[in-house]
Amino acid sequence: MEQFLLDNAERYKNLVAKFRPVASGPKASDSTTATPEIVVCSRLRPMLEDELAQGFPVGVYLRGNTNTVDLHELKQPVRGLPRITSSDYTVDRAFGPDATTAEIYDSLIHPLVPWAWGGGVATMFAFGQTYSGKTYTVSFLERQVAETLMDGSLSGERNIYISIIELAGQTAYDLLNARRQISILEDSFGVTQMAGALEHQVTNKESLLDYIEAAASLRRTAPTMKNDSSSRSHAICRIRFENHALPSSKDGLLYMVDLAGSEAARDKAIHDVSRMKEAREINTSLSVLKDCIRGRALADADSFAGKSGKKPAYIPFRQSTLTKTLKHVFDPASGRSCKTVVVACVNPCLADIGASKNTLRYAEMLRVVMPKTKPAEYHPGVPATWNNEQLRSWIQTNSGDPAINPTPLAPTETGPQLLRLPMPEFLSRCLQTPDVSAEQAQAFQAKLWKLHVDSQRAANRASASASSSKASNNSGSGKPGSGGRLEMLDSSADPEPGSAEVPFQQRIRPGMVVGWKPSAAGGYESFSVGGKAYAMVMCPREVVGERVRDVRGEQVNGKDTTGSSVGGEGKGETGEAYLCAMVAPALLPGSYGISPWRQVVVRVEEMEAEVLMEWDEATRYYYMTV
Numbered sequence: 001m002e003q004f005l006l007d008n009a010e011r012y013k014n015l016v017a018k019f020r021p022v023a024s025g026p027k028a029s030d031s032t033t034a035t036p037e038i039v040v041c042s043r044l045r046p047m048l049e050d051e052l053a054q055g056f057p058v059g060v061y062l063r064g065n066t067n068t069v070d071l072h073e074l075k076q077p078v079r080g081l082p083r084i085t086s087s088d089y090t091v092d093r094a095f096g097p098d099a100t101t102a103e104i105y106d107s108l109i110h111p112l113v114p115w116a117w118g119g120g121v122a123t124m125f126a127f128g129q130t131y132s133g134k135t136y137t138v139s140f141l142e143r144q145v146a147e148t149l150m151d152g153s154l155s156g157e158r159n160i161y162i163s164i165i166e167l168a169g170q171t172a173y174d175l176l177n178a179r180r181q182i183s184i185l186e187d188s189f190g191v192t193q194m195a196g197a198l199e200h201q202v203t204n205k206e207s208l209l210d211y212i213e214a215a216a217s218l219r220r221t222a223p224t225m226k227n228d229s230s231s232r233s234h235a236i237c238r239i240r241f242e243n244h245a246l247p248s249s250k251d252g253l254l255y256m257v258d259l260a261g262s263e264a265a266r267d268k269a270i271h272d273v274s275r276m277k278e279a280r281e282i283n284t285s286l287s288v289l290k291d292c293i294r295g296r297a298l299a300d301a302d303s304f305a306g307k308s309g310k311k312p313a314y315i316p317f318r319q320s321t322l323t324k325t326l327k328h329v330f331d332p333a334s335g336r337s338c339k340t341v342v343v344a345c346v347n348p349c350l351a352d353i354g355a356s357k358n359t360l361r362y363a364e365m366l367r368v369v370m371p372k373t374k375p376a377e378y379h380p381g382v383p384a385t386w387n388n389e390q391l392r393s394w395i396q397t398n399s400g401d402p403a404i405n406p407t408p409l410a411p412t413e414t415g416p417q418l419l420r421l422p423m424p425e426f427l428s429r430c431l432q433t434p435d436v437s438a439e440q441a442q443a444f445q446a447k448l449w450k451l452h453v454d455s456q457r458a459a460n461r462a463s464a465s466a467s468s469s470k471a472s473n474n475s476g477s478g479k480p481g482s483g484g485r486l487e488m489l490d491s492s493a494d495p496e497p498g499s500a501e502v503p504f505q506q507r508i509r510p511g512m513v514v515g516w517k518p519s520a521a522g523g524y525e526s527f528s529v530g531g532k533a534y535a536m537v538m539c540p541r542e543v544v545g546e547r548v549r550d551v552r553g554e555q556v557n558g559k560d561t562t563g564s565s566v567g568g569e570g571k572g573e574t575g576e577a578y579l580c581a582m583v584a585p586a587l588l589p590g591s592y593g594i595s596p597w598r599q600v601v602v603r604v605e606e607m608e609a610e611v612l613m614e615w616d617e618a619t620r621y622y623y624m625t626v
């Protein structure tokens with residue numbers, strides 16, 4: 001085959017020079033748009049000296065100033081002279097042989113760093129056939145990331161940890177611990193753990209680069225015909241960012257993944273059975289990766305197109321060790337804000353055209369394009385329709401007291417963009433307004449999300465009732481507020497109109513949630529966090545029987561065994577104290593659980609304020625609202 005290409009190199013070049021792309025009708029790109037969170041780019045490396053010396057022509061070209069790549073194969077028909085067969089592939093960004101890795105970094109990878117720094121999950125994958133420039137590209141990008149992380153341009157303080165592992169088939173190794181074998185496990189909370197892998201804290205650029213360099217030298221390598229240092233394993237570099245200012249928030253994660261090279265067809269002849277098995281495993285994991293990347297892109301697109309009620313797309317991340325390790329990136333249930341950049345590395349040499357075609361086809365398949373729709377008309381109750389100005393004005397009037405300054409919170413973002421922001425970044429931006437507390441910031445974030453989710457549900461309900469006459473008959477009671485009251489009962493807000501005018505102490509009722517400060521006299525000090533605690537009112541203390549005991553096992557009402565009266569400082573005044581259920585932070589950031597069987601007695605004078613809590617069906621926790 002190679003000889004056929006060399007013999008016909010001149011004819012091939014002439015045919016390519018005459019090639020004109022077929023003028024097609026309106027292009028698909030005119031009516032579609034890629035999902036914003038996943039960018040797929042291609043990078044054509046230059047021809048290398050050995051390829052040029054052998055006389056192979058270029059087989060893959062960037063089409064002018066576009067994001068389309070043309071690929072020309074040379075075919076021998078049954079009769080007649082060899083002909084070229086051309087195909088083209090469109091990606092979100094195409095880089096030609098003259099583009100530097102620095103250009104790729106500046107336009108696509110650099111924005112991932114503040115995203116992960118701010119608490120999001122950012123991932124960069126490089127894939128392509130053996131010898132296409134993956135390691136060349138990733139190693140430069142890793143160095144640039146180290147530069148950005150340590151040049152002081154990112155605001156705030158973070159603890160930075162690095163771990164680098166290698167996946168070869170089903171087996172995982174720690175590249176920062178002498179290739180010790182580790183396990184990829186999912187814990188009981190559904191979080192993937194790299195059990196046994198060491199994580200190293202880094203405080204400067206040099207130590208970060210040293211770890212990256214040490215791992216690179218340990219990558220398992222085996223000679224292939226094309227590339228003596230060919231990587232036959234996936235390498236995952238994970239940088240984790242811990243934000244001390246927001247201890248309950250999830251850590252930001254930046255993954256840089258150098259995927260194993262898919263074997264070029266012409267290498268296969270001389271490879272033994274185990275190498276072929278290895279190649280099959282690599283191809284399987286790349287196939288699962290494609291399904292996961294597409295699945296996540298579709299899930300995100302549905303969520304922001306108001307189709308959250310739809311059956312979620314199946315994302316098979318448990319089907320390969322690679323995708324299981326990167327569960328955070330693919331599992332929409334993890335609730336993480338993710339950004340992903342895929343770099344498809346392409347060897348332009350005509351001798352490797354088959355593998356290049358597979359790479360470009362794969363890259364095209366990773367893209368999820370959606371029909372372009374007109375920007376949605378502004379609606380004050382639908383954050384997904386707000387432009388920056390409308391969003392800012394909503395922040396100003398709905399963020400509590402003191403009002404959160406919209407300038408640091410949403411300098412340029414629209415409603416949908418702010419909703420996509422990683423939660424820790426959202427909170428950090430809120431906290432830039434003087435006197436805004438972490439609780440207020442969290443409550444405000446929950447308020448925005450509640451509005452978004454409610455507006456989606458309302459839109460889903462509207463479209464469901466429009467398509468079902470039965471539904472519309474049922475809803476025809478003529479009382480628009482009848483469903484509203486039911487929904488209100490998912491919140492601890494007082495359903496009585498005008499209740500906000502009355503001080504909360506005068507309208508205490510079962511189900512009201514209060515913030516309180518346990519006093520030393522009450523004996524509940526150890527149940528508070530930073531002197532603060534929350535409780536849900538159950539009933540006045542004096543109505544409970546003598547056998548009722550609180551969370552400490554103390555009698556709540558009546559005489560204790562020594563004969564002295566308990567509660568309310570022994571005076572037994574009515575209405576002064578309430579038996580309450582403890583409300584404590586739960587597993588998810590910003591979430592709370594109510595424990596009906598952990599009871600405390602809260603005196604009205606210890607109560608500081610009413611706190612509004614809302615039940616969230618999806619996570620099954622309560623969240624505070626402003």
Ligand SMILES: Nc1ncnc2c1ncn2[C@@H]1O[C@H](COP(=O)(O)OP(=O)(O)OP(=O)(O)O)[C@@H](O)[C@H]1O
Pocket residue numbers: 044045046048128129130131132133134135136137227229230231232260261262345
């Ligand atoms: N953009 C580029 N400019 C110049 N040389 C490049 C470029 N990209 C790759 N190369 C060269 O191409 C060769 C192959 O690159 P590299 O080792 O990165 O390939 P790879 O895809 O990682 O291969 P494998 O999967 O086998 O590890 C190297 O000699 C590298 O220096």
